[in-house]
Amino acid sequence: MLRYIYTCLFMIPSLAFSQEPILFPRTPDISPDNKTVVFSYLGDIWAVDATGGNARPLTIHTAHDFQPAFSPDGKFIAFSSNRHGSYDCFIIPAQGGKAKRLTHDSANDIVCGWSPDSKSVLFSSNRGLGYPGFSNLYSVSVDGGQPVRITFDEAKEGVIHPAGNLVAYTRGPGAWYRKGYRGSSNDDLWVANLDGTDNKKLTDFNGQDSSPMWSQNGTAVYYVSEVFGTPANIVRLDFKAGAKPVKITNHTSEGVRKARISANGAAIVYECGSDIYMIETSNPSKPRKITIKALVDDKTNTDRLVTFTQNASEFAINKDESLVIFGVHGDLYRMGISGVGKAVRLTDTPADDFGVAWAPDSSKAAFLSDRSGRIEVYLLESEDVEHPKFTEAQKFKVKQITNDEKPESNLTFSPDGKKIYFLRVGKLWSMNLDGSEQKEVVSLSMITEYSWSPDGKWIVYSRRDGSFASELFIIPASGPTKENPPKNITRYATSNYSPTWSTDGKRIAFVSERRNTPGLFVMEMQKPVANGKTNTDSGAIDFEEIHSRVSAVGSMNTTDAVISPSGSKIAFRSGDELWVASVTGGLVTKLSTGAVKPQGIYWSKKSTDLIYFRDGNGSLRTAKASSAIAGADLGSVSFRIKMMIKAAEENLEIFDQCWRLLADYFYDAKFHGADWNLVRQRYRPMVIHAPMKEDFQALVFLMLGELNASHLGLQMIVNPLEEQTPELGMLFDETFKGKGLKIKEVIKRGPADKRGLDLKPGEIIFAINGVELNPMVEVSQLLNGKNDETVALLVGAEIPPDPKTKNRRTVEITPMLRERIAPLLYERWIHLNAQKVSEMSNGRVGYIHIPGMDDAGLDRFVRSLYSDNFDKEALVLDVRFNGGGFTHDQVLNYLGAQDHTKFLHREGDKGAVLRSYDRKWTKPVILIINNRSYSDAEIFPNAFKTLGLGKLVGQPTGGMVIGTGSTKLIDGSTFRIPRIGVYTNSGVDMDTVGVAPDILVEPNPDDFKKGIDAQLQKAVEVILKDMQSGDLKKAGKEKILTPMR
Incomplete structure (x- = not known):
C-alpha cells in the first residue's frame, strides 16, 4: 500500500487553476447577515458565499493570515498575521483592501472577535509579564493604540456578551487538536466581567471545551465539546444556574473545530474533517457542508533552488580516507575528503536516504531509505560504463535488498565485506549483500549500537533493559551459541554505551554513567603481560574478570567518544566542545571553541593526529589531536550543493515520515485504539492544500491528536523574529x-x-x-x-x-529581552511563595519549588533543602508548572529516611552523617501539584503518595507520562516519538490517568488578581494542622515501580 505513495509523487496536481473543491480551509467566520463565510486558506483570508462556490481572496501576502472575524456591523474583518515575525492583529474592509496593523508586540496576538459596537478588536496574547506566563485577553481600538488588558490570570478564545458587560472565554492547558483526552489538562469555559473581575466557571467536563459563542440575546452559550463523547460536537448551554449542556450537532466520524456564530445568532460555521460546515441555530440537526473552489495561482515559487554549504545530516568516510559520502536533505553525495572538486549526487528522490555505510573495499555502499514507504536497506553500486569503479562513477544503480515491515537501522559491512549487519527493531541481524540469508544474530531486543573488532572476529554491543540500564556485551561475529553466549563485559548496570576498539583490538573505550554523570572509561581486553614475556595472541580476549580491567579517563561529563587507532588517546565530546585525553587521563586537551557541538567523531587511521567530526551546523570539520591551543587547528571539508526542492513533495515526505515513525515506534502497538492506517488515508490528501508551514504543522498536529497521547509534536524551523519587544524591567x-x-x-x-x-x-x-x-x-x-x-x-x-x-x-x-526577564520573574514568584509560607507558619515551615525534573531542578532542590530549609520543622514541596525530566528517584532519595546514627564532635554540633549532602529529610513534607505538573513531575507525586511520604494538595496532574525521544526529519524539523509507556503498580497507564491530590484545590482567576495562591495556602494550613495532630504521613507504604512496556 505504502509503495504507491512514491510512484504518485510526481503526479501531484497543482492547486493553480484547480476545479476540484479545496480541502482544509481553516478558522471560518460568517457575516452578520449569514450570507458570506470568510476563512483562511493557503495563508490568505478568503470569502465565499454561504451556499458555497468560487471563493475570492481578501488578502494576498506571503505571510500567514488566519483567524478572520467579522465586525458586528459587517463593515470590517479582523485577522491575525505574522507579517512581521509574530502574529499581530490587522483589520481590512469586509470587501477586501489594504490591511491596517493594530498591534506591534513580538508576542503572538490572536484575534478572538470584536466588541459589540465594532469599535475594538478582542485578542489573546501572552505579552503580559509574570510567572507563570499565560495567555490573556486584551482589546485594541480599531484606530490602534495601547491594548487594554481584560483578564489577569489565563484566558483565550474570548467572546464579549452582546450587552458588552461580560466576556466568556476558555481557560486551561488543553490541546485543541487532541481527540478523546480526559483529565485535568483540559480547557473549560469561564465567564467574567469585562474588567476581569467575578470569574465564574461555566463547564466542568474533564475533556476539551472550546470555541465559546454567545447566542444573539446572550441567554445561552454555544461551544464545541466532547461532553457527549468523541468526536466533538456543538452543544448549547443556557446561561442560568443548574443548566445542562444540550447536543445540537451529531457528527460521528470527524470532530468539530473552530466554530463561530454570526452576529445575529442565526448561523454557526465550523471546521469538521477537511471541510467547513454551517448550521442554522433554529434547525441545527441539518449541518451543510460548504463546497468551496478557489481559482488561485501560487503565491510563491513551489520549486525553490537551495544552495547547501552545511546542514549535512551525516558523513561516512571510506577505508582509505580518500572519499566521503554525506547526506543533504534526504539525498546522498560523494566527494573527495579534501573538499576539492564537485560533489557527485548518488541518489535523487523525494524520499529520505540516510544511514550510509561504505563497503571495506569502497566498491559499493549500503544505505537506508523510506522510498518504499518503509525503512529498508538498499545497495548502491556503479552503473557507469565509462567509470565502472564506484569511487569514480557518475551514474549509479540502487537495489532494495530487504523487504520487512519492521524498520532497519545501524548498517555496517563486515570487515571482510561479505555481509551486511544491521539492527531491526533492536535486534542484530546479518545478511548477504544481495539480501539473502537474513539471520538473527542476537535475538534479544533493545540493542542500541554495536562495533566491530578490527580483525572482524568479535562484535561489542550495548543493550538496554526495561529500567534504562545498558550494558556492553561481546559476541563472536557469527553470533552467540549455547556454549559461547554473549559476555557482559561491564557488569555495571547504569548506562554503558558508545564502544569503540583500538586498531590492535587490545582496548575498548566507552562511556559509562558510574557517578550519575557520563564519563570516559577504557577496558583492557587482556591481562597485563608479565615482564620479559611477549603477547603471542594479540587478538584474543580474556573474559575472566574483564569487567574489573576498567579505568576511568578523567572526570569530565562525556557523551560521544572514539579511541585512537593506537589506543593511547580518546577523542570525546564534553559540553559543546571536542576534547582529547590520554587513556590514563593524565593529559586532557580542549581542541575546539565556539560551541561546535561535535557529532560522529572519527579518528583517522592514516594520520593519527587527525580527527574528523560533524559540527552542529552540519559541516564536516577536522581537528588535530596534538593541538595545544583550543580552536587553533580546526579545519573544514567544504561542499556546495545546489538542489531543486519541490514544496509539495517535501511536505508529503515530512508527513509520511511523521506517520511512519509513529507506526514503527509508538509505545502502544494498538495506537490507543486509533486505526493508524485509516488516519493516514484521511489526512494525507490535505497535505497539498497546506503548503504554508503554519497550516501544514496544524495538519500534522491533527493527525497526532488521533492518538490521544502526550509527548507528541512537530517543531518546524522558523525564521528569527523580525521585531522583538524588550521590557523595561x-x-x-x-x-x-x-x-x-x-x-x-x-x-x-x-x-x-x-x-x-x-x-x-x-x-x-x-x-x-x-x-x-x-x-x-x-x-x-x-x-x-x-x-x-x-x-x-x-x-x-x-x-x-x-x-x-x-x-x-x-x-x-x-x-x-523577555527571555532574559523570564528567569527574574520566576525568582520573584519563588520569593513571594517562600515569604508567604514563612509568614503563615511563623518561620516553622520551609518552601521549595522544583521547576523541572532535570539536573538544574535537582541542584536547585538540594541547594535549597540544605541551605535554606534544613532547620525548618516541615517542608512544602511544589512541583506545579514542572514539565518533567527524569530525576524522581534522586529527589525521593532525600526524603522519607529515618535517622540511624548520630555523630558527635568533641567541640561542635551533633549530626546525622559526616557529609551534609548525605543527610536525609526526615521531617514532615507536603507536596503541591497541579494540571501543569507533567511527565516525571507526575511519576514523582505518584511515588510520593505510594511511599506514604505525605499528602498531596492541588489539582490532579495532567496524565501525560511517556518516555520520549526525538529525531530530525528531512528538512531539519524535530519530531517527538513516545516510545516507552509508564504504569503504576496496579497497571494504570500514566499517560491516561493523572495523579489525584488528597486535598483538591481549584484556583480561581479572582484569587490570582488579588495575589492569593489558594493551593499554597491550603498546603501550609494542612501541614500545620497535621504537625499539631501528629497525622504527618499517609498510611500503607508499598514499593514503587515504573514498569516499562
Whole structure:
C-alpha cells in the first residue's frame, strides 16, 4: 500500500487553476447577515458565499493570515498575521483592501472577535509579564493604540456578551487538536466581567471545551465539546444556574473545530474533517457542508533552488580516507575528503536516504531509505560504463535488498565485506549483500549500537533493559551459541554505551554513567603481560574478570567518544566542545571553541593526529589531536550543493515520515485504539492544500491528536523574529486609567533595578524617547528593537508637588529581552511563595519549588533543602508548572529516611552523617501539584503518595507520562516519538490517568488578581494542622515501580 505513495509523487496536481473543491480551509467566520463565510486558506483570508462556490481572496501576502472575524456591523474583518515575525492583529474592509496593523508586540496576538459596537478588536496574547506566563485577553481600538488588558490570570478564545458587560472565554492547558483526552489538562469555559473581575466557571467536563459563542440575546452559550463523547460536537448551554449542556450537532466520524456564530445568532460555521460546515441555530440537526473552489495561482515559487554549504545530516568516510559520502536533505553525495572538486549526487528522490555505510573495499555502499514507504536497506553500486569503479562513477544503480515491515537501522559491512549487519527493531541481524540469508544474530531486543573488532572476529554491543540500564556485551561475529553466549563485559548496570576498539583490538573505550554523570572509561581486553614475556595472541580476549580491567579517563561529563587507532588517546565530546585525553587521563586537551557541538567523531587511521567530526551546523570539520591551543587547528571539508526542492513533495515526505515513525515506534502497538492506517488515508490528501508551514504543522498536529497521547509534536524551523519587544524591567498597574505607565513594582536584577535610577512604585512614566504616552500610543511599538539600546524615560509623580515644574526627570534604561526577564520573574514568584509560607507558619515551615525534573531542578532542590530549609520543622514541596525530566528517584532519595546514627564532635554540633549532602529529610513534607505538573513531575507525586511520604494538595496532574525521544526529519524539523509507556503498580497507564491530590484545590482567576495562591495556602494550613495532630504521613507504604512496556 505504502509503495504507491512514491510512484504518485510526481503526479501531484497543482492547486493553480484547480476545479476540484479545496480541502482544509481553516478558522471560518460568517457575516452578520449569514450570507458570506470568510476563512483562511493557503495563508490568505478568503470569502465565499454561504451556499458555497468560487471563493475570492481578501488578502494576498506571503505571510500567514488566519483567524478572520467579522465586525458586528459587517463593515470590517479582523485577522491575525505574522507579517512581521509574530502574529499581530490587522483589520481590512469586509470587501477586501489594504490591511491596517493594530498591534506591534513580538508576542503572538490572536484575534478572538470584536466588541459589540465594532469599535475594538478582542485578542489573546501572552505579552503580559509574570510567572507563570499565560495567555490573556486584551482589546485594541480599531484606530490602534495601547491594548487594554481584560483578564489577569489565563484566558483565550474570548467572546464579549452582546450587552458588552461580560466576556466568556476558555481557560486551561488543553490541546485543541487532541481527540478523546480526559483529565485535568483540559480547557473549560469561564465567564467574567469585562474588567476581569467575578470569574465564574461555566463547564466542568474533564475533556476539551472550546470555541465559546454567545447566542444573539446572550441567554445561552454555544461551544464545541466532547461532553457527549468523541468526536466533538456543538452543544448549547443556557446561561442560568443548574443548566445542562444540550447536543445540537451529531457528527460521528470527524470532530468539530473552530466554530463561530454570526452576529445575529442565526448561523454557526465550523471546521469538521477537511471541510467547513454551517448550521442554522433554529434547525441545527441539518449541518451543510460548504463546497468551496478557489481559482488561485501560487503565491510563491513551489520549486525553490537551495544552495547547501552545511546542514549535512551525516558523513561516512571510506577505508582509505580518500572519499566521503554525506547526506543533504534526504539525498546522498560523494566527494573527495579534501573538499576539492564537485560533489557527485548518488541518489535523487523525494524520499529520505540516510544511514550510509561504505563497503571495506569502497566498491559499493549500503544505505537506508523510506522510498518504499518503509525503512529498508538498499545497495548502491556503479552503473557507469565509462567509470565502472564506484569511487569514480557518475551514474549509479540502487537495489532494495530487504523487504520487512519492521524498520532497519545501524548498517555496517563486515570487515571482510561479505555481509551486511544491521539492527531491526533492536535486534542484530546479518545478511548477504544481495539480501539473502537474513539471520538473527542476537535475538534479544533493545540493542542500541554495536562495533566491530578490527580483525572482524568479535562484535561489542550495548543493550538496554526495561529500567534504562545498558550494558556492553561481546559476541563472536557469527553470533552467540549455547556454549559461547554473549559476555557482559561491564557488569555495571547504569548506562554503558558508545564502544569503540583500538586498531590492535587490545582496548575498548566507552562511556559509562558510574557517578550519575557520563564519563570516559577504557577496558583492557587482556591481562597485563608479565615482564620479559611477549603477547603471542594479540587478538584474543580474556573474559575472566574483564569487567574489573576498567579505568576511568578523567572526570569530565562525556557523551560521544572514539579511541585512537593506537589506543593511547580518546577523542570525546564534553559540553559543546571536542576534547582529547590520554587513556590514563593524565593529559586532557580542549581542541575546539565556539560551541561546535561535535557529532560522529572519527579518528583517522592514516594520520593519527587527525580527527574528523560533524559540527552542529552540519559541516564536516577536522581537528588535530596534538593541538595545544583550543580552536587553533580546526579545519573544514567544504561542499556546495545546489538542489531543486519541490514544496509539495517535501511536505508529503515530512508527513509520511511523521506517520511512519509513529507506526514503527509508538509505545502502544494498538495506537490507543486509533486505526493508524485509516488516519493516514484521511489526512494525507490535505497535505497539498497546506503548503504554508503554519497550516501544514496544524495538519500534522491533527493527525497526532488521533492518538490521544502526550509527548507528541512537530517543531518546524522558523525564521528569527523580525521585531522583538524588550521590557523595561517593571510591572505596571494595568488598571491605571491615566496617561502613561504607573509603576507597580521594579523587578529585582532587571534593567530598572540599577543604582541611581531610584524608580519607585506609584511613579508614572509619561514618555519614552520623547514620545508622550497616551491611549493612542502602543508601548511595544516604541520599544521594538531597543533591547541593545538606551531609551529615555520621562518619570514623575502622578500628582507632582509643584504643578508648575511637575518635578519630572529623565531616566535612561537599556531594555531587556523577555527571555532574559523570564528567569527574574520566576525568582520573584519563588520569593513571594517562600515569604508567604514563612509568614503563615511563623518561620516553622520551609518552601521549595522544583521547576523541572532535570539536573538544574535537582541542584536547585538540594541547594535549597540544605541551605535554606534544613532547620525548618516541615517542608512544602511544589512541583506545579514542572514539565518533567527524569530525576524522581534522586529527589525521593532525600526524603522519607529515618535517622540511624548520630555523630558527635568533641567541640561542635551533633549530626546525622559526616557529609551534609548525605543527610536525609526526615521531617514532615507536603507536596503541591497541579494540571501543569507533567511527565516525571507526575511519576514523582505518584511515588510520593505510594511511599506514604505525605499528602498531596492541588489539582490532579495532567496524565501525560511517556518516555520520549526525538529525531530530525528531512528538512531539519524535530519530531517527538513516545516510545516507552509508564504504569503504576496496579497497571494504570500514566499517560491516561493523572495523579489525584488528597486535598483538591481549584484556583480561581479572582484569587490570582488579588495575589492569593489558594493551593499554597491550603498546603501550609494542612501541614500545620497535621504537625499539631501528629497525622504527618499517609498510611500503607508499598514499593514503587515504573514498569516499562
